[in-house]
């Protein structure tokens with residue numbers, strides 16, 4: 001019998017790579033799809049299987065993380081061996097504009113899902129998508145023992161989800177783990193996160209379609225890894241004998257300015273000629289530096305990243321140049337957030 005998995009956030013960057021990974025391992029993958037007035041399945045269209053296909057291994061279910069009863073009903077029907085809770089309002093700047101919504105969907109939904117596991121009475125393992133944002137002002141390098149000091153409604157909501165996951169493990173003996181993932185990017189990264197905003201702008205500026213790029217704080221330090229490698233770590237956490245929490249990171253740091261330099265110079269452009277400052281992209285309270293120490297994941301999961309920031313910038317710029325050439329990149333020049 002092949003294993004089955006249930007992924008919330010399957011239409012997101014990580015959900016799409018994780019679905020591919022699990023399908024390649026022979027899993028039957030169930031994904032939670034929220035209703036949208038426009039198509040939101042672009043990242044998974046290439047693996048979509050219609051209801052007419054016999055013996056489908058990839059199945060989407062309408063639902064929403066804010067609807068706890070729907071989660072109970074779904075889990076009771078699907079009875080997955082593994083659950084990956086990746087669904088979230090995941091944008092830090094936007095969380096300052098929608099603090100209650102973010103607390104609900106990104107924070108409280110973790111309890112809804114864990115209670116749905118209990119209410120449906122299934123025997124399963126759960127992965128919670130925790131975040132390096134929880135560390136906030138705690139100085140780098142950050143590891144599993146570093147105290148949390150979140151700096152945004154998003155970070156606070158993730159800290160709540162983290163402790164809830166730990167509590168359900170301790171109180172009810174659930175196999176529930178936290179992956180504390182540092183920033184990870186790819187050509188599927190949402191267009192309003194800084195790396196993708198940059199790679200997309202580089203492609204458009206090079207093609208003569210855009211004059212400049214508006215950004216906020218260029219001095220922030222981040223530990224940027226490659227998303228397809230990070231979903232492998234998620235899966236490995238659920239294959240362990242005992243549930244535990246792990247930091248996943250490259251251990252290498254770059255500023256936004258350095259990412260700009262890497263991305264623009266890859267197509268022989270000088271970023272200083274094109275980048276303008278817009279204070280609206282600053283956060284009311286910023287996280288200055290995130291650099292992860294993933295030695296526990298290396299030791300216990302035998303997980304090691306291979307793509308570093310220079311190659312990441314190249315992969316993302318090349319992908320956006322190719323998208324543009326294929327006529328597939330959107331026209332909105334000034335993306336907010």
Ligand code: NAP
Nearest residue numbers: 009011012013014064065086087088090129131181183184
């Ligand atoms: P993402 O691209 O923003 O994807 C978020 C997913 O959540 C999307 O599928 C989205 O659906 C879904 N979602 C949002 N609200 C929902 C709701 N109310 N009900 C059901 N689904 C909902 O995020 P990502 O980069 O893949 O990250 C995956 C997870 O890891 C998130 O929890 C994020 O906070 C966390 N994380 C990410 C990073 C990173 O660097 N990428 C680092 C640490 C932690 P739509 O497609 O319909 O919007």
Ligand code: GDD
Nearest residue numbers: 090092131132133182183192193194215216217220281337
């Ligand atoms: N988005 C954005 N847009 N960020 C900008 C901009 C801009 O125009 N200009 C500068 N930045 C800076 C931000 O202030 C931040 O310091 C840094 O670029 C990275 O911003 P994001 O790419 O939005 O990512 P993030 O670090 O805030 O959050 C991401 O990583 C977290 C893990 O540390 C998200 O993926 C979160 O969901 C994730 O948990």
